[in-house]
Amino acid sequence: MTTTRTAPALETAKRVAAQVTDPEMPMLTLADLGVLRDVAVEDDAVTVTITPTYSGCPAMATMRDDLVHRLLDHGFDDVRVRVALTPAWSSDWISERGRQALRDHGLSAPGPAPAAGGPVPLTLRPTRRDLACPRCGSSATAVTSEFGPTACKAMYRCEDCLEPFEHVKEI
Numbered sequence: 001m002t003t004t005r006t007a008p009a010l011e012t013a014k015r016v017a018a019q020v021t022d023p024e025m026p027m028l029t030l031a032d033l034g035v036l037r038d039v040a041v042e043d044d045a046v047t048v049t050i051t052p053t054y055s056g057c058p059a060m061a062t063m064r065d066d067l068v069h070r071l072l073d074h075g076f077d078d079v080r081v082r083v084a085l086t087p088a089w090s091s092d093w094i095s096e097r098g099r100q101a102l103r104d105h106g107l108s109a110p111g112p113a114p115a116a117g118g119p120v121p122l123t124l125r126p127t128r129r130d131l132a133c134p135r136c137g138s139s140a141t142a143v144t145s146e147f148g149p150t151a152c153k154a155m156y157r158c159e160d161c162l163e164p165f166e167h168v169k170e171i
């Protein structure tokens with residue numbers, strides 16, 4: 001009776017994988033981040049497909065280890081993590097729940113991603129964005145550094161409440 005065994009196993013694997021969080025933005029699950037692409041169970045082997053976020057984000061190895069360990073902890077003893085590079089991850093894949101979680105933690109969620117496919121403009125000036133301060137909602141914000149503590153975030157300061165905040169970049 002493989003079907004009766006596989007269906008709950010798939011549900012469990014999906015639930016466990018979806019709850020793994022991003023090591024750099026722990027308020028976001030891999031599901032909310034849009035990194036988790038697919039979970040499949042076949043003959044008791046779990047295959048999780050993930051798509052890396054920002055290139056060069058060292059978080060990927062941690063995500064992979066976390067997925068494997070969490071699934072092993074839930075009784076799966078054959079866990080594989082497959083990395084799918086196409087289609088490329090976009091910050092548009094962050095769910096509405098994920099965006100709310102970012103705001104709840106004082107981070108500014110990414111705006112619409114630039115159109116894919118065309119040449120990527122390379123400029124030394126900071127990208128212009130219309131942001132609202134995640135604390136007070138003011139739109140009087142100024143970029144202080146295009147590279148925050150991690151490459152995927154830019155640093156901003158609110159000119160009304162004067163609080164600095166991090167903005168998760170569009171990609």
Ligand SMILES: [Zn+2]
Nearest residue numbers: 133136158161
């Ligand atoms: Zn503010």
